[in-house]
Structure formats: structure tokens, C-alpha cells
Amino acid sequence: MTSSALAAVLWDMDGTLVDTEPYWMAAEVPLVERFGGTWSHEQALGMVGLALEDSARLLQNAGVPWGVDEIIAHLTDEVLRQLASTGVPFRPGARELLADLKAHGIKTGLVTMSMRRMALSIADLIDFPAFDVVVAGDDVERPKPHPDPYLQAAEALGVDIRSTVAIEDSPNGLRSAIASGAVALGVPLMVPLDDVGAHSLWPSLEGRTATDLRALHGAHTPTRPSETRANR
Incomplete structure (x- = not known):
């Protein structure tokens, strides 16, 4: 069974939300x-x-x-x-897309392998409450490319991981998102993502909206997670 509606969007931080x-x-x-x-x-x-x-x-x-x-x-x-x-170099379109997601009532999570104190510092610089949950590197036992960070974020949000889109800029991040069962969107920055297996690659988030992410989620049938935290 898969979820038919987009319930949440899960964001990587370094390289995806901000060009750090x-x-x-x-x-x-x-x-x-x-x-x-x-x-x-x-x-x-x-x-x-x-x-x-x-x-x-x-x-x-x-x-x-x-x-x-x-x-x-x-x-x-x-x-x-x-x-x-x-100053914080937000990637083009990132804050605007976050605001549109909030306007449409879609939950959001920040899923980063940076430390929590850094993730919260950056989230606090956004001029609206952008994230419903933050999962950082010091919050998980197994980091990306394991699926655990994304599974933990979905659990904290109270949503099925298969009803989410995860946005990433790195191969390890995409592998984590794919393994979790989320629809994986790659937005490359420093390294190519062509052969990692993302459901879709966008050159930029600029001009993108919640409608685009809903369409992306609807176009793909998320697979059942290949690992769960019970496999530890």
C-alpha cells in the first residue's frame, strides 16, 4: 500500500537549503x-x-x-x-518554496548530518517557522546513507515516509532518501547526481512550488523501505 497524497517535504540542509x-x-x-x-x-x-x-x-x-x-x-x-x-547563502528558490509549502499546509522537516546547534541556527534565520521538525547528525545512530534520518523525521511528523518527498544535493543523501522509501528529488550543486537513482533531478528550486512537488510525488510510486531501524 502506498500513500496517494503528499503529506510532507523533507529537506537536506548543506548544499540543498543553503550553499554552505x-x-x-x-x-x-x-x-x-x-x-x-x-x-x-x-x-x-x-x-x-x-x-x-x-x-x-x-x-x-x-x-x-x-x-x-x-x-x-x-x-x-x-x-x-x-x-x-x-550571512547565510540560501539556495535560489529554497525559502520561497518553503513558504509555499507552509501556505498549502504541507509539513516540512530538516534532515541534516550537521550538528543540531548549527541546524537550529540556520532555521532560526528564516523569517517564518519553516520546519515542523529538525533531525540532525547528533540525533541519529546511523547517518546518511542509511535511511534512519529520513525515517526518524517522518515518524516525528506522524506521516508515512512514502507520502513524502526528500530533497537532496549529494549522492549519500539521495541514497538515504531512496532507501527510506521517500520520493527522492536531487538538486545538484557541487557533485553530479545522474547515476544515483533519484526519482527526479531538478537543476534548481527557483520558481518551483508546492504544486510541482505534489505532481512529482504523484508521478512516482514510492517503494517499500529496504531497511528499517529494526535492522540495527
Whole structure:
């Protein structure tokens, strides 16, 4: 059985709602170089969509002698510092689409592998209550590409995951959304998404409305989730 109506839209944050990926990269390079290592643009691109714990371990492999939690705290602080000084670069059409979803009574969730304090900081900068629930990296046991973050968000919203659309900009994020059973929409930014298996790819959210997302959901029959949290 599948749900016939769009009940909620679940949003990734970094790269989907806000173009913060360059801020993360700008925090990674000096951290690695501080300890005599090098960090290439290709290595930075390889971190797009990874859980922060996995990213921290890659930075440890590059020579950063800190613990995982210390690296995550440092990167989060650096990105927040950049946001405070330069402002939040929302992706084109993102805030407008969120407002239209709220106007149409469609629930929304923010599903990010960034820390909760960062997710709440960015959500608070939107001039209306944009999200009904926030699921962050420190809220889940298994990060993206596991389905758990999206399943947890749907449960918190009280909706069937198959009645949702999940919007993502990274391969790992799309894999998480697809595995959960949501209709997966890719909006690429830093890395290509052509071969990941998204139900649809849009070049931008600019000019898109709740009607477009309802049509996208209606055009696809979400599959039953391939994993559930009971499989832990």
C-alpha cells in the first residue's frame, strides 16, 4: 500500500537549503595545513554528503591529531563563524518554496548530518517557522546513507515516509532518501547526481512550488523501505 497524497517535504540542509559547502571546505584546508598536511579540492568534494564522523576520520587520516568530536566541534564553529560574518547563502528558490509549502499546509522537516546547534541556527534565520521538525547528525545512530534520518523525521511528523518527498544535493543523501522509501528529488550543486537513482533531478528550486512537488510525488510510486531501524 502506498500513500496517494503528499503529506510532507523533507529537506537536506548543506548544499540543498543553503550553499554552505564552500564554508566547510574553507574550514578543512587550514585545519589540515596546521599539522603539516595537504587537502585538495578533490578530497574536499569527496566529503560532500558524508556524516561528520566519517569526515572527521578522513581528516585524521590526513594528519589532524584530534579526536572525532573535537574535529566536528571545530569545523562547526568555523562554519558558524563564517555564516555570522558573511550571512547565510540560501539556495535560489529554497525559502520561497518553503513558504509555499507552509501556505498549502504541507509539513516540512530538516534532515541534516550537521550538528543540531548549527541546524537550529540556520532555521532560526528564516523569517517564518519553516520546519515542523529538525533531525540532525547528533540525533541519529546511523547517518546518511542509511535511511534512519529520513525515517526518524517522518515518524516525528506522524506521516508515512512514502507520502513524502526528500530533497537532496549529494549522492549519500539521495541514497538515504531512496532507501527510506521517500520520493527522492536531487538538486545538484557541487557533485553530479545522474547515476544515483533519484526519482527526479531538478537543476534548481527557483520558481518551483508546492504544486510541482505534489505532481512529482504523484508521478512516482514510492517503494517499500529496504531497511528499517529494526535492522540495527
